[in-house]
Amino acid sequence: MKSLVKLLHGLMASLNVIGAIWVFLIMLLITTDVVGRAFFDSPLFGVPEIVKISVVGLVWCQMAHTLKIGAHLRSTILLDRMPPAAQRTVEIVACILGAIMFALIVYSGWDNMVDAWRIGEFEGEEPVRVPTAPIRTLVLIGAALTAIQFLIMLVDVIRGKAVHHAEGEF
Numbered sequence: 001m002k003s004l005v006k007l008l009h010g011l012m013a014s015l016n017v018i019g020a021i022w023v024f025l026i027m028l029l030i031t032t033d034v035v036g037r038a039f040f041d042s043p044l045f046g047v048p049e050i051v052k053i054s055v056v057g058l059v060w061c062q063m064a065h066t067l068k069i070g071a072h073l074r075s076t077i078l079l080d081r082m083p084p085a086a087q088r089t090v091e092i093v094a095c096i097l098g099a100i101m102f103a104l105i106v107y108s109g110w111d112n113m114v115d116a117w118r119i120g121e122f123e124g125e126e127p128v129r130v131p132t133a134p135i136r137t138l139v140l141i142g143a144a145l146t147a148i149q150f151l152i153m154l155v156d157v158i159r160g161k162a163v164h165h166a167e168g169e170f
Helices: 002-040 047-068 084-119 133-158
Strands: none
Touching: 002 047, 002 133, 047 133, 084 133
């Protein structure tokens, strides 16, 4: 089981790196577009469409890893004031609800993803048509990995291990 978790965490970290590289490439694309508009009166075609669809993809590339390292925005004002047993209960409920919610994203998006691949769905018009099927696939992979990470965290909380958060442990 530990080797499977390690493999999944490696996949999450790899997707996180891909997302970070993607952010850098989008930054270069936007900078090139702005320079082209400002100095040469010649913008790059399709930049808004590429950026719009890329933001969705890169967020989902990084979602599960961000949860794993505890870097999501989180307010613990109430949680910090609870006794340890109540904190543990809240963490268990949060992990269950998180796993269900992200599994439902996978379930509800599956048919749309399959249809996008089948019909060759795209975003934008000529001269730049950005295919949506790869992004829809990344959304489902990211959501599935996030649901799995919530389950991993649930097992850890049930076993009495503290869930690590960016600001520390509960």
